[in-house]
Every structure is written in structure tokens, then in C-alpha cells.
Amino acid sequence: MIPGKDSLKTKTSLSAGGKTYAIYSLKKAEERLGDLSKLPVSLKYLLENMLRFEDGRTVTTDMIDAFGTWLKNGGKNPVEIAYRPARVLMQDFTGVPAVVDLAAMRDGLKSLGGDPEKINPQVPVDLVIDHSVMVDYFGSDEAFDKNVKREYERNKERYEFLKWGQGAFENFRVVPPGTGICHQVNLEHLGQTVWTAEYDGETYAYPDTLVGTDSHTTMVNGLSILGWGVGGIEAEAAMLGQPVSMLIPEVIGFRLTGKLPEGATATDLVLTCTKMLRDKGVVGKFVEFFGPGVGNLSLEDQATLGNMSPEFGSTCAFFPVDDETLRYLKTTGRDEDRIELVEAYAKEQGIWRDDSIEPVFTDTLELDLSTVVPVISGPKRPQDKILLTEAPEAFQAALDKEYGMGDQAGKQVAVAGADYTVGHGDVTIAAITSCTNTSNPSVLIAAGLVARKAREKGLKVQPWVKTSLAPGSQVVTDYLEKAGLQDDLDALGFHTVGYGCTTCIGNSGPLPEPISNAINENDLAVASVLSGNRNFEGRISQDIRANFLASPPLVVAYALLGTMTKNITSEPVGQDTDGNDVYLKDIWPTSAEIASIVSECVTREAFIERYADVFKGDEMWQQIEVSGSDTYNWPASTYVANPPYFQGMDARPGDPEPIEGAKILALLGDSVTTDHISPAGAIKDDSPAGSYLQDHQVPEREFNSYGSRRGNHEVMMRGTFANIRIKNHMVPGTEGGITKYNGETMSIYDAAMKHKADGKDLVVFGGSLYGNGSSRDWAAKGTVLLGVKAVIFESVERIHRSNLIGMGVLPLQFKDGDSWESLGLSGDEEITIHGVEDLKPQEELKMSIKMSDGSTKDVMVLARIDTADELDYYRNGGILHYVLRKLAA
Incomplete structure (x- = not known):
């Protein structure tokens, strides 16, 4: 930190x-x-x-003065600021491509005559390897050991690369596999609430802030x-000392009262708030919780709410410092000196929660906690809240x-070699998964107690249900075992x-083959129930439609019931050993x-012991051997490859190239998520990516997932826009990554390569809420690599939007109620965007559409390059090119 x-x-x-x-x-x-x-506490952090x-x-007094103005107008006239987080957090799916880019930048700087060792993180970076384990084995005591062994077998090349990066880059630490989920490791150990750094003989204290390459940061x-998710592209820029360019956000105050x-569980609260905030409309805004009800939530409950911020659509979901913060820091083994600093700093700086002061917010909403009832959400969006009492009707409506x-309704089919059937609405995956709830002892212990009571009555999980538990950290296992609940x-x-x-990001692993065959051969709409945060189409399992x-306790209960078609609140979940309904x-x-049980079994000592050697790793990690060179030697690998971004790059940027006569690659509807755009989940053998791997002698058993291969652009670009549930309206009535090229139906990748061979640029049209979902950098990287x-x-x-700009793709927004549908587009048209060469931030541009009959339609669109920094990145062809040229100069 340089003040x-x-x-x-x-x-x-x-x-x-x-200390001073x-x-x-x-x-x-x-x-x-x-x-x-009365300035919202989250904005005090920015100030x-x-x-x-x-x-x-980069930071002027005008930016500082803007916070005083914000208080007067509630953020209605946003001002651009340059924000520098204290640190960066990564998980391995997004972290591997970020380290790939850093390694490629070292090569690029070397080719421009610079010193490759200049490419180093300028702020502390922690990468937690947590996204690579898949549920190949389940339902046995050996499941964990077998899954870890398969994880190392699949990911040997990636892990060698990450371990090289750990040694090659300064300010870069890796938390090895098998430790925990990055967000829970961050919550339980890495995060400090108040950060410190040494500079010029002084110790500076300031709020702990970060950006992370996972939206659930x-x-x-x-x-x-104060932290939020960014794409790997933005995170790399922050790592390299570039400020995060942003507008001072509107802040929505969420008043909580009651208890x-x-x-009712924390999950019920979270899903209730998700629905309320999505209905309110908080995209791009801060949410800050306040009011007396906050004092009735544990910090783990608050973290569960914070985790779901991306599902609200907000940038963050923030809670001020209070006594509960200090309690949690103490319980989780933080140093006493740090806890004393947090209290003193928060009270001195006015970031301590004070219910007697109601901050000025842009807008507010309110929830009485006592009105929360049990709910679930689905079948494909986190905000689609369903009262638990109405779940069967909701599934029937989806059917x-x-x-x-x-x-x-009621359709059942035989399962080969089994004495049971499966049908529409049957639960084939029940997973206690993801960081959302596995940070929260209250709901995990509740799940264990449901299991205990069910076991005492002799209840069994239905045989078609794939069950799994993926704790957020090893501490979870400690307290479940101490309570006897793991048994x-x-x-x-x-x-x-x-x-x-695991399951929450599509690493659910395959269903047993007879069940998978029964589902696919009979076109069944089966279900999963998971304690995660995402249930988008095609995300959990390619066999499962409804998620x-x-x-967590309801996950266990639904595993017993085995179906969404029965009312779990009024019908028996099973029969006891005497045949009585339970x-x-x-x-x-x-x-x-x-x-x-929480008070007895969740102890400070367990946290201190588990995190004592958090960066050491298990024996398999320690045995990985790597070279110590400052640049990577890029061995032949289908996991890690040198990307083409910097090849042939000039030392100075030219003007952006005009977009003239571009072909349309896809016409997409509303709520197309980054899960639809970005490669995610399993790789199918008949997909372009599957064909590529087979051409490189990779057997289907070793395909692994798209996420694990994010370090190889050849695989990833072939999987872009290839989600099995994406609907390209250029080919009506179909699902999957297909489009048309000169009237012929083919994969999006194949068509893009043919257009590239023809020398044609491409554009994509979307609807509302384009790109919502996870902070997937490959949704932008794959887009640009397709042309x-x-x-x-x-x-x-x-x-x-930020990621598209970071990769040199121009984001444009329709005006005046226009849409590709209202313009009558079919995909056969050609598109010209006028004025790209001398573009200005938030400028209106003319888009000319050459219709298939030869006529032309002109409409105005808004360039969603919102700031001067974003324009610099776009003009350079991307944010990494901008940084590389600055370092070379």
C-alpha cells in the first residue's frame, strides 16, 4: 500500500x-x-x-467531495471513482485462467523488451482450490478419499501450474485442495475486518476490502x-495495481425487525429476501442491512444473506461492525490484537452499528423476521420463491x-436392474452443498438432527436419490463429529x-447409469434439491430439469420423501420400523x-487447529514437483495453454476497428445467464469441445469439467454459448448451442469459425438481464475468441458488462423500448455500428440493420462503456493489453 x-x-x-x-x-x-x-457504512469504506x-x-478531491453530495441526493447523480481493494480472492476455476493470463503477460512483456518479473500481483492474492472436486463417489465412508484421489488424477496439470505460480509470483498464496470453499476460508480465516500494512516504518490500519473472482465473494x-465478485479480468487488473473504476453506487437500506x-431457518430468510430484493430491483446497487432485527441474527446468518447478493442482483449485501462481529472473530481464532483493533477502529471511524442513527439511503425496504416461513426456490431461478406448503403445485405448474x-403427471418408468421406478418430479439429487449454508452451523446441525431423528425411527433415503455432503471447511466436520451427528x-x-x-456449480458427478438412462430414454423431468445458491437451467446436472x-435440513427430508410431487408439510416422509407414518x-x-449443540461443539480451538497449516496441503499436494523459472514453459496440455491475446500486439494501441456488415451469431431471450454463455459443467462427447479432446487422445472418462479446463482457450471457446438449455431463436424450437450459417444449422463454434474464415465480424443480440449469474470471465473471453x-x-x-469491455467487446443497449424482436430480426441480417472509431463514454450510436430483403433499418443504441477508464480498456483491446502496454512503456 502506497498512501x-x-x-x-x-x-x-x-x-x-x-499498539499505534x-x-x-x-x-x-x-x-x-x-x-x-448518516452516510451508509459501506460508503464510508469507499470514502x-x-x-x-x-x-x-486517479483519485481527486472532486471524488472525495462527491460523498458529501451523495448524502444530499441519495446517490441519484453518480460520480465515477477509482477504488483500490486491499486484496484479491480467487477460486481455482477462475483463478487458473487468471494465472494463465499473468504467465502469458510475462511472455508478452518479454517480447516487448520488458522485464517479465515486473508482472506480479501488487496486492495480496489468495487462491483457494475448491471448485475441482466432483462427486464421483457418494454414500460410503470411502467417498471422500476416492473423490480426492480422482481430483488429483484429473487435475495434475492444473495443480502443477498453480504450484509453479505460487513460487513464481510475489504476493500470491495458494490454499491447497481439500481445505474448504474459498468463501468460507475467507470468512473463517483470511478476512480480518480491519486490514493492516507496513509502509515507510508505519503500520496503517484500514477497512478490509477485496474483490473476488467468484460472485459469492x-x-x-x-x-x-466490503467485497464483491468481479470477473477474472477485473481481478487481474486489481492484482496489477489498476483501480477498479466504478460509479459511487446507490445504496438500498434493508431494515430488519423482529426475530x-x-x-424457520436462515435459508428461509435468505430465499425470502432474495425474492423481495429481485422484485425491488437492486442490480448494480449496494444493499446495506440495518435496524434492530440485525442484532437478532448470528454472524453466520448475516454471512448467509451476504452470500446471496448475486442472486439479489446487488453488488454487495453489507452489515456494519458490531458485538457479533467481535464474537465471531474470537470464536474463529483471530488474534486478540486484531479483535481489539477492529473494535477501536470501528468505533473511531463511525462504522460500528448504531440503531439510534438511520443512515440516508437511496431507498429502503423492510422485513419483520417473525413473518418468515419455510420456503424453497425453483425450478430454475433463486428468486422464484415457493412456500413449502405449495411445493407440489409449483412443480406441477413447471411440468x-x-x-x-x-x-x-404421475408418469413412472422402470429402472433397469432395480425394484423401483422413477418419474416426473422424483428427487434424484439431494445435496448439502455450497458456501451459502455450509458457513452456518445452525442449519448444518439442524440437518444432522433431522438425520438423527429419522435414523432413530428407522427411516431410509429413497434408493433413486444421490446424496452428498460437501462441507465448506474442515471445521464443519469437527463440530458434526463432536456432536455425533456425522454418524x-x-x-x-x-x-x-x-x-x-460441488453440486451447486455442476460438479454433482454422474447419476447412476440405470437412472440416467431411464430419465433420458423416457424424457423425464426429475428434480434436485440442494442447499446452494444457484439452480439455473442445465447447471446442476444435465439429466435434471427442475432444481x-x-x-440443509429440508435437503435431508426431501431425500427421505424422494419426490417433489408430494406435500412434505402434510404427507408422511416415510414409515417407522412399526409401519407408522412419520x-x-x-x-x-x-x-x-x-x-x-452449537454452543457446545463450535469452538475456537477447532478453528485454530484446522487453520494452523492452511497453505501446507496434504501429502499429494506436497509431492507435486515444479520448476522455478520466472516464465512458464507451457508443456503440451489440454488443461493449460498459452492464450492468443497478446500475440503480435503492438506497443501502442490503434483506433478500435469499425463494425461493418457483421453477421448475427445468436438471438437470445431474457435472463440469459453467464451459465448459458460460459462453458460450465460436464463436457459431452459429441460437442465441439468433446471432439477436440478426443482429437488430442483424451478418453471420455478423463474429460473432467469445463470449469477444470478454463486454462485452455481451445476447449473453452468451443463450449461458449453451448449450454444444453440455451435457446437461440435463430433456430426456433431448439435447445443447445446451435445456430445457422448461410441457412445451414450447425454448432455455434463451427459457424463462428466459418464466419471467421469468410472475414466476417459477429454480433450477438440478447434481451433483458443479459449475463446475470456468476462472475464468469469465460462468458466474455469465449465471446471475443469466437469473433x-x-x-x-x-x-x-x-x-x-465490465468483463465484455475488459476483453474488448462493445456492449450496446437498446433504447426507447426497442428489442431484436420488435425490430423483426431473424438472424439473416447484417449489422453496422457507426462511430466506434471515435467512441465516447455513454454515447448514443447509430446501428444500421441490413434486412434480408435488402432494405435498411436504423436505430439508436447506447454504448454501455460508462467511464473514461473503461473507454481506455476498450480502445486498447482489453484491460490486460492496457496494463501490459503501461508496463512496457
Whole structure:
């Protein structure tokens, strides 16, 4: 950290725990900005950042003054600022391509005559390997060991590369596989709430802030750490010392009152809030929780809410510092000195929660926690809340409207070699998975208690259900084992399959072959129930159409019931050993039972022990051998390859190339997510990516997932726009990554390569909420590698818009209610965008459409390059090219 020039003279000192720290005082800033007590706490973090980095160039006093103005207008006239997070967090799916890019930049800088060792993270970077474990084995005591062994077999080349990066780059640490989910490791160990750094003989204290290459970085908002997900492209720029260009956001205040009632879980609260905030419309905004109800939530509950921020659509979902923050820091083994600093700093800077002061917000909404009832969400969006009492009706509606099978209710088919059948609505995956809930002892212990009570009554999981438990960290196993609950979960098939993000990101592994065959041969709409945060189409399993988010105890209960077509609140979940009906209420734990085990079994000592050697890794990690060179030797690999971004790059950028007579690659509808665009999940043998791997002598058993191969652009570009559920309206009535080339139907990849051979640029049209979902950098990287120059949409999610610019793709937004449908496009048209060469931020451009009959339509579109920094990145062909040229100069 290099502090700025401090023209407002806000630098002062703070004493805490017998130590003295340099800080940038928000109280001193009031001499210029006026009373800041009602500024939202999340914005106080941003303001402190401006004070600390003010240099008169990237951060100016005008930016600082804008926070005083914000208080007067609630953020209605946003001002651009340059924000520098304290650190960067990565998981391996997005981290591998980021390190690939860094390695490629070292090669690129060398070719431009520069010193490759200049390419290093300028801020601390932690990469947690958590996304690579797949649930190949389940339902047995050996599942974890077997899955880890397969993980190392599949990912040997990736792990060699990451271990090389750990040694080659400064400021870069790797948390090895089998440790936990990056967000939970961040919450339990890496995050500090107040960060410190040494500079010129002084210790500076400032708010802990970060960006992460996973949209659920926001989970740590529950620990009063300001962070959010960005694409790998933005994260790489932040790593290399570039500020994150952003507009001071609107802040939506969410007032909480009351207390959760008996029987309601944190998951029910989260899904309720997700629906409320999506309906409110908070895309691109901060959400900050306040009010007396906050004091009735554990920090783990707050983290569960923070985690779901991407599902709201907000940038973050923030909680101020309070006594619960200090309690959690102590429980999770943080140093006493740090805890004393957090308390002193928060109270000095006015970032301590004070219910007597209601901040000024852009807008507010309110929830009485006592009104929360059990819910699930599905079948394909987190915001589609369903009252638990109405789940069968919701599935029947989906069977009719989503899948066109409403007349087939009750359809059952035989499973080869089994004495049972499967049918529409049967639950074939029940997974306690993902960071959303596995940070929260209350719901995991509730799941264990449901398992215990069910086991005592002799209940069994239905045989067609694939069960799994993927704890967020090894501490979870400690407290489940200490309480004896892991034995109960094991008895029902919920053995630990790995410590990582599994089912929630599509690493659910294959269903047993007879069940998969029965589903696909009979076109069944079966279901999954998972305690995750994402249930988009095609994400969980390619065999499963309907996916429902639920609390961990409900996941266990649905595994017993085995179907979404029965009412779990009123019909028996099974029969006991005497043949008596057992209902959900008979196996549901009380809040007192849960609280008693939490207080007894979740201990500071367990956290200290588990995190003592967090970067050491297991024996398999320690045995990986790597070279110590400053540049990577790029061995022949289908996992890691030198990308083409910097090949032939000039030292100076030219003007952006015009977009003239471009062909249309896809016409997409509303809510096309980055899961639809980006390669994700399993690789099919008959797909372009599958053909590529087979051409390189990779057998289908070793295909692994798209996520694990994100370091190889050849695989990834072949899987872009290839989701099995994506609907390209150029080919009506179909699903999957197909399009038309000169009237012939083929894969999107094949058509893109033919257009490239013809010398034609490409464009893609979308609808509203284009690119919502995970912060997937490959949704932008794959787009540009296919030859797409512009994407035109009705509205767009924040991260994906930024990523498109970061890769040199022009994002354009329709105006005045226009859409590709209202313009009558079929995909045969040619598109010209006028004025690209001398583009300005937020400029309106003319788009000329040459129709198939030879006529022309002209419409105005808005260039969604919002800031001057974004324009610099676009003009350079991307943010990495911009950084590389600056370093070379």
C-alpha cells in the first residue's frame, strides 16, 4: 500500500491493544464534507479508500467531495471513482485462467523488451482450490478419499501450474485442495475486518476490502468486509495495481425487525429476501442491512444473506461492525490484537452499528423476521420463491408451463436392474452443498438432527436419490463429529464427499447409469434439491430439469420423501420400523436443540487447529514437483495453454476497428445467464469441445469439467454459448448451442469459425438481464475468441458488462423500448455500428440493420462503456493489453 498525498490532512493515529496505527480519519474529513454520521457504512469504506489513495490523478478531491453530495441526493447523480481493494480472492476455476493470463503477460512483456518479473500481483492474492472436486463417489465412508484421489488424477496439470505460480509470483498464496470453499476460508480465516500494512516504518490500519473472482465473494459482507465478485479480468487488473473504476453506487437500506420464529431457518430468510430484493430491483446497487432485527441474527446468518447478493442482483449485501462481529472473530481464532483493533477502529471511524442513527439511503425496504416461513426456490431461478406448503403445485405448474408435460403427471418408468421406478418430479439429487449454508452451523446441525431423528425411527433415503455432503471447511466436520451427528448423516448416505463447491456449480458427478438412462430414454423431468445458491437451467446436472434450493435440513427430508410431487408439510416422509407414518414435524429439531449443540461443539480451538497449516496441503499436494523459472514453459496440455491475446500486439494501441456488415451469431431471450454463455459443467462427447479432446487422445472418462479446463482457450471457446438449455431463436424450437450459417444449422463454434474464415465480424443480440449469474470471465473471453465484436441487449448485469469491455467487446443497449424482436430480426441480417472509431463514454450510436430483403433499418443504441477508464480498456483491446502496454512503456 502506497498512501496518497492527503491534501485534506486526515491522516492521524489510533491506539489499540498497546499498539499505534496510522489511519485516515473520517471525522477529520467532516471538516470539508459536513456531518457523515448518516452516510451508509459501506460508503464510508469507499470514502476512506479515496482519502488514503488521493493522488490528484486517479483519485481527486472532486471524488472525495462527491460523498458529501451523495448524502444530499441519495446517490441519484453518480460520480465515477477509482477504488483500490486491499486484496484479491480467487477460486481455482477462475483463478487458473487468471494465472494463465499473468504467465502469458510475462511472455508478452518479454517480447516487448520488458522485464517479465515486473508482472506480479501488487496486492495480496489468495487462491483457494475448491471448485475441482466432483462427486464421483457418494454414500460410503470411502467417498471422500476416492473423490480426492480422482481430483488429483484429473487435475495434475492444473495443480502443477498453480504450484509453479505460487513460487513464481510475489504476493500470491495458494490454499491447497481439500481445505474448504474459498468463501468460507475467507470468512473463517483470511478476512480480518480491519486490514493492516507496513509502509515507510508505519503500520496503517484500514477497512478490509477485496474483490473476488467468484460472485459469492459477498459472503464476507457478513463479517463487515466490503467485497464483491468481479470477473477474472477485473481481478487481474486489481492484482496489477489498476483501480477498479466504478460509479459511487446507490445504496438500498434493508431494515430488519423482529426475530426468526420457531421452525424457520436462515435459508428461509435468505430465499425470502432474495425474492423481495429481485422484485425491488437492486442490480448494480449496494444493499446495506440495518435496524434492530440485525442484532437478532448470528454472524453466520448475516454471512448467509451476504452470500446471496448475486442472486439479489446487488453488488454487495453489507452489515456494519458490531458485538457479533467481535464474537465471531474470537470464536474463529483471530488474534486478540486484531479483535481489539477492529473494535477501536470501528468505533473511531463511525462504522460500528448504531440503531439510534438511520443512515440516508437511496431507498429502503423492510422485513419483520417473525413473518418468515419455510420456503424453497425453483425450478430454475433463486428468486422464484415457493412456500413449502405449495411445493407440489409449483412443480406441477413447471411440468405444464416449463416442460410441456402437464398431461403426464404421475408418469413412472422402470429402472433397469432395480425394484423401483422413477418419474416426473422424483428427487434424484439431494445435496448439502455450497458456501451459502455450509458457513452456518445452525442449519448444518439442524440437518444432522433431522438425520438423527429419522435414523432413530428407522427411516431410509429413497434408493433413486444421490446424496452428498460437501462441507465448506474442515471445521464443519469437527463440530458434526463432536456432536455425533456425522454418524447420523452417514447412516442416511450424506457422507462427506469433499471440501469444495460441488453440486451447486455442476460438479454433482454422474447419476447412476440405470437412472440416467431411464430419465433420458423416457424424457423425464426429475428434480434436485440442494442447499446452494444457484439452480439455473442445465447447471446442476444435465439429466435434471427442475432444481430447487432449500435449507440443509429440508435437503435431508426431501431425500427421505424422494419426490417433489408430494406435500412434505402434510404427507408422511416415510414409515417407522412399526409401519407408522412419520411426518416432517416428527423429525424437525427445535431452536433450543440446535443452539445447545452449537454452543457446545463450535469452538475456537477447532478453528485454530484446522487453520494452523492452511497453505501446507496434504501429502499429494506436497509431492507435486515444479520448476522455478520466472516464465512458464507451457508443456503440451489440454488443461493449460498459452492464450492468443497478446500475440503480435503492438506497443501502442490503434483506433478500435469499425463494425461493418457483421453477421448475427445468436438471438437470445431474457435472463440469459453467464451459465448459458460460459462453458460450465460436464463436457459431452459429441460437442465441439468433446471432439477436440478426443482429437488430442483424451478418453471420455478423463474429460473432467469445463470449469477444470478454463486454462485452455481451445476447449473453452468451443463450449461458449453451448449450454444444453440455451435457446437461440435463430433456430426456433431448439435447445443447445446451435445456430445457422448461410441457412445451414450447425454448432455455434463451427459457424463462428466459418464466419471467421469468410472475414466476417459477429454480433450477438440478447434481451433483458443479459449475463446475470456468476462472475464468469469465460462468458466474455469465449465471446471475443469466437469473433464477436458487439453484444446488443435490453439490459445487462454489472459484472458481465465490465468483463465484455475488459476483453474488448462493445456492449450496446437498446433504447426507447426497442428489442431484436420488435425490430423483426431473424438472424439473416447484417449489422453496422457507426462511430466506434471515435467512441465516447455513454454515447448514443447509430446501428444500421441490413434486412434480408435488402432494405435498411436504423436505430439508436447506447454504448454501455460508462467511464473514461473503461473507454481506455476498450480502445486498447482489453484491460490486460492496457496494463501490459503501461508496463512496457
